[in-house]
Amino acid sequence: MGRIAGVTAAETRERLLRAAADVFAERGYDGTRVADIAAAAGVSNGALYAHFPSKADLLVDALRTHGRRLLADLFAADPDRSITDLLLAIGRWLPRRRDPSGYLIVEALVAARRDRDVARPMRDYIGERASWLSELDPSLSPNALAHFCLLLAMGSALVPPSLHAVGDDEWAALLARLATALTPPGVTARPTAQTPTAQTPTALTPTALTPMAQTRTSQ
Numbered sequence: 001m002g003r004i005a006g007v008t009a010a011e012t013r014e015r016l017l018r019a020a021a022d023v024f025a026e027r028g029y030d031g032t033r034v035a036d037i038a039a040a041a042g043v044s045n046g047a048l049y050a051h052f053p054s055k056a057d058l059l060v061d062a063l064r065t066h067g068r069r070l071l072a073d074l075f076a077a078d079p080d081r082s083i084t085d086l087l088l089a090i091g092r093w094l095p096r097r098r099d100p101s102g103y104l105i106v107e108a109l110v111a112a113r114r115d116r117d118v119a120r121p122m123r124d125y126i127g128e129r130a131s132w133l134s135e136l137d138p139s140l141s142p143n144a145l146a147h148f149c150l151l152l153a154m155g156s157a158l159v160p161p162s163l164h165a166v167g168d169d170e171w172a173a174l175l176a177r178l179a180t181a182l183t184p185p186g187v188t189a190r191p192t193a194q195t196p197t198a199q200t201p202t203a204l205t206p207t208a209l210t211p212m213a214q215t216r217t218s219q
Helices: 009-027 034-041 045-051 055-066 070-077 083-093 100-114 116-133 142-158 168-182
Strands: 187-191 212-216
Touching (some): 009 045, 034 045, 034 055, 100 142
16 A cells, blocks of 8 residues: 555545544554554555654644634634633533544543653644634633633543533523623623524534623724
8 A cells, every 4th residue: 555546645644634533533542553544544654654754743733633623613703702702602512422533632632641752742732722812812821721722622522421411401501600700891791592504513502502692892
């Protein structure tokens, strides 16, 4: 299995990243061999190393490319959304069942505790997230916000709905309380009804929940 005929280098790289995301999420970092990823991508080990210098770099690049980017997607959809509303939107998603790539962050962080080769690129990855988050609310520490988002992602992956289920009404009530506590001065938090549309993924806004929206005061 060398280079696949008719497939570009960029396509081969993407094929490897997709295979890595799937295999790492299924088997974990320690339980995955480079040969497993190469086989899943349909290429040779040599072809894999032509794109990625190590298994550690492949793990972090797979996370960067295929890991869940919920906060970034929400911000891109509505750049004027307040940080409180963004965090509440994430909160509505946390109890939902995850797809396999949602566990990549868990595998990467656990591996970083044990392997210096993983810790190095993971520090770079988290630094990238902190830099991006600084654009959301300059009054908040980007490092603190990035750390908080990582804690949310880890907790929701390690405590799935099947392990500790919470009713939709109970979760909505908790989010409403958090909205009041998180709302900054000059912004009014109020509950609104929201129905998922073709542009609003149901995984982010389940119809059983009552989302909270932030209404900015006129300046």
